Amino acid sequence: MTQVVNNNAWGAEAPATLEGSWDGPYVEYGVTWHKGFSGYSVSQLKMLPKVTTETGWTTVGKNSISEDQQGKLFMNLYLDAFKRGWSYTFIYMLRDDPSQGYWGLFHTDYTPKLSGTYLHNLTTILADNSSSFTPGQINYSISNEKATVHDLLLQKSNGTMELIVWGEQVSGHNDVTVNLGTTYRFVKVYDPTIGVLQTKILSHVNSIPLRLRDHALIIEFGAATTHAAAHASRAAM
DSSP: OOSOOTTHHHHHTOSSSOOTTOOHHIIIIIBOTTTOOBOSOHHHHHHSOEEEEEEOOOSSSTTOOOHHHHHHHHHHHHHHHHHTTEEEEEESOSBOBTTTBSOOSBOTTSOBOHHHHHHHHHHHHHOOSOOOSOOOOBOOEEETOOTTEEEEEEEOTTSOEEEEEEEOOSSSOEEEEEEEEEEEEEEEEEOTTTOSSOSEEEEEEEEEEEEESSSEEEEEEOOOOOOOOTTOBOOOO
16 A cells, blocks of 8 residues: 555454455455465454454655554554454554664654554543443434444443544545434543543533544543433443
């Protein structure tokens, strides 16, 4: 791949059928790329345990991208991998090395690149110190959710919901509305590319308009008490 395209990370994390320009499980274990041998069926591929042992994009040299692009791409990558059923994802590599390339989350002097900063912000916002609880359930929907828009609902042990909505559109934007299904007293919105503090606090709202481009925004709100519906999601951190 010579440049970032729409749904770049989403396609790379495809669990079964081929999406985009990446090999993925299908051409390695479905119909092999070299001899065309038949392996697992698409339904079987979806159920296989999966890990990514090496992935990344350089910020210096041939086909390089900017630090901002790398940082947003890595955030999308981890979110996509979790949503699409990958157990582990390993970035190549932790620190830039002139002899091996500038693929890292940190510069050669160990100062963080934007990718390191963005991922730190993302994990700080979502951090929890316990996993011993039963996930709740809310009824939410997203209007005007295009193919480059994705969402993931997580819950913290104190009942706080973290609804992550991210875009993977290289240029332009998508305007969506997140409908929470009920009214919440306070809703916070975070942008990991800006920092770990909320960028917006809304009060007594049941829907939030978002302008999505190429990275994630996080909507944080209290535990819901509404009943299940078709789009209701369960997830625990």
